[in-house]
Amino acid sequence: MKIDLEPSPVRGFRFAGVSAGFKAVAGALDLGLIVADHPASAAAVFSANRVKAAPVYVTADRVKAGRLQAIVANSGCANSFTGKPGMRLAQDSCAEVARLLGCAPELVAPSSTGVIGHLFDFEKMKTGAAEAVRNLREDGLGDFARAIMTTDTRPKTATTSFKAAGTTITIAGAVKGVGMLSPKMATMLGYLMTDAVVAPGALKRSLKRALPTSFNAITVDGDMSTNDTVVLMASGAAGNRALGARDQETFDRAVSDISAALARELVRDGEGATKLVTIEVRGARSAADAERAARQIANSPLVKTAFFGCDPNVGRILMAAGSSGAYLESDRLVLWIGGIKVAAAGRLITEALPTAGKAMKESEFTVRLDLRLGNSRASILTCDLSYDYVKINAEYTT
Amino acid sequence: MKIDLEPSPVRGFRFAGVSAGFKAVAGALDLGLIVADHPASAAAVFSANRVKAAPVYVTADRVKAGRLQAIVANSGCANSFTGKPGMRLAQDSCAEVARLLGCAPELVAPSSTGVIGHLFDFEKMKTGAAEAVRNLREDGLGDFARAIMTTDTRPKTATTSFKAAGTTITIAGAVKGVGMLSPKMATMLGYLMTDAVVAPGALKRSLKRALPTSFNAITVDGDMSTNDTVVLMASGAAGNRALGARDQETFDRAVSDISAALARELVRDGEGATKLVTIEVRGARSAADAERAARQIANSPLVKTAFFGCDPNVGRILMAAGSSGAYLESDRLVLWIGGIKVAAAGRLITEALPTAGKAMKESEFTVRLDLRLGNSRASILTCDLSYDYVKINAEYTT
Numbered sequence: 001m002k003i004d005l006e007p008s009p010v011r012g013f014r015f016a017g018v019s020a021g022f023k024a025v026a027g028a029l030d031l032g033l034i035v036a037d038h039p040a041s042a043a044a045v046f047s048a049n050r051v052k053a054a055p056v057y058v059t060a061d062r063v064k065a066g067r068l069q070a071i072v073a074n075s076g077c078a079n080s081f082t083g084k085p086g087m088r089l090a091q092d093s094c095a096e097v098a099r100l101l102g103c104a105p106e107l108v109a110p111s112s113t114g115v116i117g118h119l120f121d122f123e124k125m126k127t128g129a130a131e132a133v134r135n136l137r138e139d140g141l142g143d144f145a146r147a148i149m150t151t152d153t154r155p156k157t158a159t160t161s162f163k164a165a166g167t168t169i170t171i172a173g174a175v176k177g178v179g180m181l182s183p184k185m186a187t188m189l190g191y192l193m194t195d196a197v198v199a200p201g202a203l204k205r206s207l208k209r210a211l212p213t214s215f216n217a218i219t220v221d222g223d224m225s226t227n228d229t230v231v232l233m234a235s236g237a238a239g240n241r242a243l244g245a246r247d248q249e250t251f252d253r254a255v256s257d258i259s260a261a262l263a264r265e266l267v268r269d270g271e272g273a274t275k276l277v278t279i280e281v282r283g284a285r286s287a288a289d290a291e292r293a294a295r296q297i298a299n300s301p302l303v304k305t306a307f308f309g310c311d312p313n314v315g316r317i318l319m320a321a322g323s324s325g326a327y328l329e330s331d332r333l334v335l336w337i338g339g340i341k342v343a344a345a346g347r348l349i350t351e352a353l354p355t356a357g358k359a360m361k362e363s364e365f366t367v368r369l370d371l372r373l374g375n376s377r378a379s380i381l382t383c384d385l386s387y388d389y390v391k392i393n394a395e396y397t398t
Numbered sequence: 399m400k401i402d403l404e405p406s407p408v409r410g411f412r413f414a415g416v417s418a419g420f421k422a423v424a425g426a427l428d429l430g431l432i433v434a435d436h437p438a439s440a441a442a443v444f445s446a447n448r449v450k451a452a453p454v455y456v457t458a459d460r461v462k463a464g465r466l467q468a469i470v471a472n473s474g475c476a477n478s479f480t481g482k483p484g485m486r487l488a489q490d491s492c493a494e495v496a497r498l499l500g501c502a503p504e505l506v507a508p509s510s511t512g513v514i515g516h517l518f519d520f521e522k523m524k525t526g527a528a529e530a531v532r533n534l535r536e537d538g539l540g541d542f543a544r545a546i547m548t549t550d551t552r553p554k555t556a557t558t559s560f561k562a563a564g565t566t567i568t569i570a571g572a573v574k575g576v577g578m579l580s581p582k583m584a585t586m587l588g589y590l591m592t593d594a595v596v597a598p599g600a601l602k603r604s605l606k607r608a609l610p611t612s613f614n615a616i617t618v619d620g621d622m623s624t625n626d627t628v629v630l631m632a633s634g635a636a637g638n639r640a641l642g643a644r645d646q647e648t649f650d651r652a653v654s655d656i657s658a659a660l661a662r663e664l665v666r667d668g669e670g671a672t673k674l675v676t677i678e679v680r681g682a683r684s685a686a687d688a689e690r691a692a693r694q695i696a697n698s699p700l701v702k703t704a705f706f707g708c709d710p711n712v713g714r715i716l717m718a719a720g721s722s723g724a725y726l727e728s729d730r731l732v733l734w735i736g737g738i739k740v741a742a743a744g745r746l747i748t749e750a751l752p753t754a755g756k757a758m759k760e761s762e763f764t765v766r767l768d769l770r771l772g773n774s775r776a777s778i779l780t781c782d783l784s785y786d787y788v789k790i791n792a793e794y795t796t
Binding site: 309 | 446447448449450476478479480481482513514515516623624699700703704706707709712713714716717719720721724725726728729741743744745746748783784785787788789791792793
């Protein structure tokens, strides 16, 4: 499905991004608001980390009813590992936004991203929320995307439109990175809005179906945030008839495609990343084996530094696959880097390495490992490990 | 037990390290030889990687009989992922050494470390082996240690002596790094020699007992080599009476202590490492949980870059523990950095952070996480992730 990386209005929603003073840089946008004209169908997925942030608990609790009307998201402070005061702060922030909007507090879900272990200033939240409500605009998604950025170097949005159930349906989304398995607690936050009429259960299924090929198929550094959240909301403003099986299929595909496009933008903007690399493992005996091998390659610091150095280091890739726990036989597997076959029949194809090294100079390439043992496959999007990754993360202060 | 980090003679063994021309730098030592005067008791452990190098297969096969007389170890080429020609090369090298020594080829075990996917030159091996045999000396362990170095910045040896079974027993060892979970296929190789009379089965038990607190309790980057090998050989030259239960206990402790000392040297010399950090997890519900949490913290790029930056980033440490799969409750756990309590009762102890940051400026410190849920514990030695790690690994060429 065609995905446009620009923000666009979605009928039934308004957006804002303002500066509440949470970030150190004066005037930087750090408070975002998404508001549906009426309570919207909603579904969400969250971090699997055992240490979860207060806003994750509050959002998870509220989305259970399948309806949300607003999202209040701040950057500059993760409100994670903050105990009961953190829970109160998340709830109070929602109550304040609900008061300003004139809706029930249970219809407002909070998100936070930034430094862990600290509370944000509630007075700043109140002032910021009032300003955000005044600034709500149908074309405000770009501002919202900017307000949730942390180490992101650019806002990330996407839009798609398609015909289904007798009308044109739009889905737009905004995310911040830099990975579902994300660096420095900076957290992956994602919001998808559609004007379609869709029940919460169907939204949840769409989202779960999209995850394995989008937000769960990327990695920047193998670390997993405490705040990761993806929300999908449907305003119903498109007024479509009930989605038939084929409409639902189209809708699901659109959610998967826009999620994949946004996930890709997250990795492209990974901390210090200079290259986007797809790790494809096929021919595995099981899906679990394929995923294990792909993830181990995608997360190996040795493989990622070799990507940075444009070094067709077959040994590191096979070492990672071999240590992943996936069953493999080194005499059977075949490996390609950037489309160039570099290993087969238990041997390195030495003469192919210079060409593979050249292919690695591109900003995007694929590493494909065929284990030739079965029919299972997995694909993970990763980036390289550069000096800038160390710089960004060693100089960041709690 | 007192461990000296200098090489020392061990009765019944001679050692050599020569330049065979495998390394690019002219004159660099790259072929090491360990020879026992008579067939020695022997035991060994190997990489768990599914991709194993030819010398690992050959050594594993030969050590099964419990006897070895010589080790021929080269750096500059890993002879891994080299198929049948690699197996032949490993066997031919042993046969050549056996011919020169006048012993059975089955008593010679090969080791290789360096770049993967390539064969070394057999003519160079023959010339080098002849020179090594001519150079065998009782005090040659230092040269041997130098000959097996790859990105190691210094040779690593250790010696200990103790009374047992009515005599003085010596154990000496040499290792190269930089981790059992090792970088760039550079491989962890370790050799321990003792003059004690010990049967192969007891050697194997000593080695297995030493691993969890030494070579298996360290990490540099979470990657696992295809060539990792640790061999323990006993010449019997001490002529001690059979080891009683208490003697065996003393011997086992000596093997554990010298292994731990050598493992520590490996991490201290980890690629780009500026700090040695002990990650202690206690109070876990199970040993598996303790180990999972400790390893995840020890391998997290975010935690390791924070170490490099002397940043007491509690959030990253808890994020890593929380994503490890270990059961934990964020309200119960207590965290110390460099002896300073920085988190408890579900909250960050903000006022303690500057002192913790100061403690992190030391070249060695401990991170202790008490989950307060049970009695299991684990300890892993790790290092920081610096610019130099990226530099070393991005600029290394296959």
